[in-house]
Amino acid sequence: MRTGLLLAAVAAAVGLTGCGESNQVVVYKQGKYQGKADSKPWDSPEFGGEKARWETAIKARNLNQNEYRRIGG
Amino acid sequence: MARMKFLCDAERCIECNGCVTACKNENEVPWGVNRRRVVTLNDGEPGERSISVACMHCSDAPCMAVCPVDCFYRTEEGVVLHDKDLCIGCGYCFYACPFGAPQFPQSGAFGLRGKMDKCTFCAGGPEKDGSEDEFRKYGKNRLAEGKLPLCAEVCSTKALLGGDADVLADIYRERVLKRGKGSEIWGWATAYGKPEQKPAAPAPQPGGQS
Numbered sequence: 001m002r003t004g005l006l007l008a009a010v011a012a013a014v015g016l017t018g019c020g021e022s023n024q025v026v027v028y029k030q031g032k033y034q035g036k037a038d039s040k041p042w043d044s045p046e047f048g049g050e051k052a053r054w055e056t057a058i059k060a061r062n063l064n065q066n067e068y069r070r071i072g073g
Numbered sequence: 074m075a076r077m078k079f080l081c082d083a084e085r086c087i088e089c090n091g092c093v094t095a096c097k098n099e100n101e102v103p104w105g106v107n108r109r110r111v112v113t114l115n116d117g118e119p120g121e122r123s124i125s126v127a128c129m130h131c132s133d134a135p136c137m138a139v140c141p142v143d144c145f146y147r148t149e150e151g152v153v154l155h156d157k158d159l160c161i162g163c164g165y166c167f168y169a170c171p172f173g174a175p176q177f178p179q180s181g182a183f184g185l186r187g188k189m190d191k192c193t194f195c196a197g198g199p200e201k202d203g204s205e206d207e208f209r210k211y212g213k214n215r216l217a218e219g220k221l222p223l224c225a226e227v228c229s230t231k232a233l234l235g236g237d238a239d240v241l242a243d244i245y246r247e248r249v250l251k252r253g254k255g256s257e258i259w260g261w262a263t264a265y266g267k268p269e270q271k272p273a274a275p276a277p278q279p280g281g282q283s
Contacts, residue, residue: 031143035156036199038148044202044217057219062236065225066244068251 076132076151077194077216078238079225080245081125084252085232088113088123092224092233096127099195099223100212106176108192109224125224125233128153128174128192136166136175150216151238152194157210160188194235195222 041047042054064070088111096102096109109127130153137145137153144159145166166189167175178187197214200207207214215223225235234241 029138031137031140031145033146033156034143035146035159038146038154038197038199039202040149041196041202041214041217041219044214046218054219058216058221058236059240061219061221061226062240065221065231065234065236065241066247067231068247 076238077130077196077236078151078241079125079127079129079194079222080234080241082232082234082245082248083122083124085230086111086123086125087230087232089229091227091229092125095223095227096192099215100193101208102190102212103178103180105180106178106190108174108176108190125228126172126174127224128170128194129172130192130194135169135171139165139169141165146199148196150196152196152216154193154196154198154211155189155191156199157188157190162186162188164189192222195220 040051042051043049047054047057090111093107093109093111097107100108102108109125111123111125113121113123115121130151132151134145134147134153137143137147140155141163142159142161144156145153146155147153162177164175164177164186167173167177174191175189176191177189179185180187193211195213195215197203197207197217198211200210202214202217213223215221220226222235225233228234234244
């Protein structure tokens with residue numbers, strides 16, 4: 001009786017081994033940047049720290065890629 | 074703040090390699106290093122598609138995660154850049170990147186692998202903007218001049234778009250809605266125009282000769 005129970009427990013343990021659900025997705029841990037600090041693009045001589053003017057220039061270039069707007073469609 | 078991304082429209086790319094040439098010229102990229110390249114699927118068969126590939130400036134970049142010296146950083150505009158003074162040329166980022174973006178100059182003897190080089194979204198690197206050092210190590214900093222990457226701006230069919238992701242998504246959406254889908258966008262009718270409609274026969278005049 002006892003041996004039977006033991007065998008049943010072992011069989012259950014072996015049988016259910018594959019049922020475990022471990023996380024299959026790799027979780028990346030981002031490192032902390034160790035290099036030199038970079039300046040902002042609007043701190044360049046062309047824009048002199050004027051972020052709004054830089055954003056306007058970039059947005060105009062962005063929208064210029066839409067030929068339906070640029071040449072009409 | 075803008076999230077700078079590239080978007081390549083495979084329906085428009087004509088595999089001219091203009092983006093590749095523009096990138097190499099603008100940044101004076103050394104021989105053997107290709108920051109951008111054009112990949113063609115089903116080459117030579119009807120319905121082939123080409124796509125221009127470079128660093129996609131991932132929001133959750135695997136290269137940043139695997140770098141043992143942590144030389145990568147992401148700018149406020151979402152551009153993934155790296156410090157070449159820190160890079161040891163180990164090549165981990167090359168294996169981690171799903172787009173094959175990291176490139177290694179191999180001009181030295183005994184298969185020497187130099188410091189990693191990749192697309193910078195024409196945003197230079199961690200040197201003084203517009204300086205000689207920045208150009209030598211990372212190439213042109215067009216973003217600091219208020220311009221977008223040259224590969225996208227030079228694209229003749231506007232297949233390759235670069236810039237703020239929200240604006241690009243709007244442009245692409247408008248484009249897809251206008252051009253339709255299926256045979257409307259590829260094939261004979263698109264290239265040479267749709268067959269002309271036959272003119273309607275004039276209505277017979279009552280009691281008159283035609």
